[in-house]
Amino acid sequence: xxxxxxxxxxxxxxxxxxxxxxxxxxxxxxxxxxxxxxxxxxxxxxxxxxxxxxxxxxxxxxxxxxxxxxxxxxxxxxxxxxxxxxxxxxxxxxxxxxxxxxxxxxxxxxxxxxxxxxxxxxxxxxxxxxxxxxxxxxxxxxxxxxxxxxxxxxxxxxxxxxxxxxxxxxxxxxxxxxxxxxxxxxxxxxxxxxxxxxxxxxxxxxxxxxxxxxxxxxxxxxxxxxxxxxxxxxxxxxxxxxxxxxxxxxxxxxxxxxxxxxxxxxxx
Amino acid sequence: xxxxxxxxxxxxxxxxxxxxxxxxxxxxxxxxxxxxxxxxxxxxxxxxxxxxxxxxxxxxxxxxxxxxxxxxxxxxxxxxxxxxxxxxxxxxxxxxxxxxxxxxxxxxxxxxxxxxxxxxxxxxxxxxxxxxxxxxxxxxxxxxxxxxxxxxxxxxxxxxxxxxxxxxxxxxxxxxxxxxxxxxxxxx
Numbered sequence: 001x002x003x004x005x006x007x008x009x010x011x012x013x014x015x016x017x018x019x020x021x022x023x024x025x026x027x028x029x030x031x032x033x034x035x036x037x038x039x040x041x042x043x044x045x046x047x048x049x050x051x052x053x054x055x056x057x058x059x060x061x062x063x064x065x066x067x068x069x070x071x072x073x074x075x076x077x078x079x080x081x082x083x084x085x086x087x088x089x090x091x092x093x094x095x096x097x098x099x100x101x102x103x104x105x106x107x108x109x110x111x112x113x114x115x116x117x118x119x120x121x122x123x124x125x126x127x128x129x130x131x132x133x134x135x136x137x138x139x140x141x142x143x144x145x146x147x148x149x150x151x152x153x154x155x156x157x158x159x160x161x162x163x164x165x166x167x168x169x170x171x172x173x174x175x176x177x178x179x180x181x182x183x184x185x186x187x188x189x190x191x192x193x194x195x196x197x198x199x200x201x202x203x204x205x206x207x208x209x210x211x212x213x214x215x216x217x218x219x220x221x222x223x224x225x226x227x228x229x230x231x232x233x234x235x236x237x238x239x240x241x242x243x244x245x246x247x248x249x250x251x252x253x254x255x256x257x258x259x260x261x262x263x264x265x266x267x268x
Numbered sequence: 269x270x271x272x273x274x275x276x277x278x279x280x281x282x283x284x285x286x287x288x289x290x291x292x293x294x295x296x297x298x299x300x301x302x303x304x305x306x307x308x309x310x311x312x313x314x315x316x317x318x319x320x321x322x323x324x325x326x327x328x329x330x331x332x333x334x335x336x337x338x339x340x341x342x343x344x345x346x347x348x349x350x351x352x353x354x355x356x357x358x359x360x361x362x363x364x365x366x367x368x369x370x371x372x373x374x375x376x377x378x379x380x381x382x383x384x385x386x387x388x389x390x391x392x393x394x395x396x397x398x399x400x401x402x403x404x405x406x407x408x409x410x411x412x413x414x415x416x417x418x419x420x421x422x423x424x425x426x427x428x429x430x431x432x433x434x435x436x437x438x439x440x441x442x443x444x445x446x447x448x449x450x451x452x453x454x455x456x
Binding site: 003004006041046068071072074075076077095096097099122123124182183211212213236237266268 | 269370416444
């Protein structure tokens with residue numbers, strides 16, 4: 001039997017609080033990451049991702065406390081990303097009970113961080129988040145540096161999608177695998193927030209060219225989008241935020257839909 | 269490690285994490301989570317060999333999780349050190365066309381009854397993260413199997429020695445049930 005495809009809700013947190021409103025009914029505190037995590041877990045989420053958007057350094061301690069509280073409650077794996085720049089940042093999060101950490105900007109600025117993290121904590125803990133944007137017309141390739149020859153037409157961006165890096169997305173995906181990453185969290189900047197569906201082309205070329213599991217992110221607006229990203233995008237996992245947060249679909253409903261479409265999912 | 273401690277505490281166990289076993293005569297159970305590599309784990313077993321042996325002889329339930337289970341075997345393709353050798357056989361690397369590590373949710377196939385998996389049915393989902401799998405010489409110790417390119421033992425049991433290749437502390441309701449069983453066995 002193949003591995004089941006994973007459904008991963010993503011929660012944005014700032015100073016230990018969930019920031020994008022999550023519309024659960026009968027919840028006392030809609031900003032409490034622990035309570036939301038438990039609800040998603042009970043509904044059948046396969047993993048959770050917490051993205052910390054707190055900018056300040058004192059925010060790290062608040063985040064650590066949040067991770068500890070989540071770990072005490074949750075009995076499924078969870079990943080924490082956002083602002084992890086050093087071995088010590090990663091250790092703080094992993095020792096507080098997270099299963100994986102996700103690195104993005106720091107991995108591009110200092111690729112050796114990926115190897116260091118993998119050697120120290122194991123490959124399975126290290127998720128590299130890649131934010132990619134379409135280069136549009138092919139003449140734009142001139143911006144992509146010579147050391148990462150254009151292959152895909154997608155460029156890697158850092159600093160929350162603001163800064164172009166000149167790296168080709170497929171080249172970078174292969175590189176992080178060599179460096180010891182365990183998984184890729186691939187976000188299409190173009191699709192993100194549109195709810196028009198995942199970027200299937202981007203997801204497929206990265207998946208095809210990488211030996212690592214790929215979590216597709218950005219653009220999910222419906223259950224059919226998730227079917228497409230598994231079938232056509234060849235993703236191993238699908239990350240979504242708003243369709244779950246706004247209760248458009250429960251995870252259980254999405255999974256039943258996937259199962260009826262013949263996709264292997266974990267249903268209790 | 270912290271999440272395993274939390275998961276056992278949810279089952280009302282008192283948990284201590286240590287590199288050296290404190291006073292083995294006071295323990296009702298021992299969990300080997302196996303974080304890191306085979307050789308590092310083997311060194312840790314070697315440091316505590318006497319204590320572990322005394323627990324084993326007293327019939328205290330030992331639970332090896334993932335690498336912890338692999339360390340019950342004498343050797344592994346991952347390293348050069350000697351494991352505990354409670355079971356005969358070896359530990360091999362996953363290969364073939366599938367992605368390694370085997371990471372994610374997979375189903376169990378129950379192959380024989382065991383006290384640890386009591387109440388767990390065929391087809392229940394558990395969470396795996398591993399690149400190596402045990403190959404016991406005595407297939408009779410296998411209580412559940414899973415498939416990932418190869419069929420491999422997902423759980424083993426012999427007397428008071430138990431092992432799971434998956435992570436019960438990350439396996440939702442099914443995992444919680446297994447840890448509840450384990451804590452129950454320790455209370456006997």
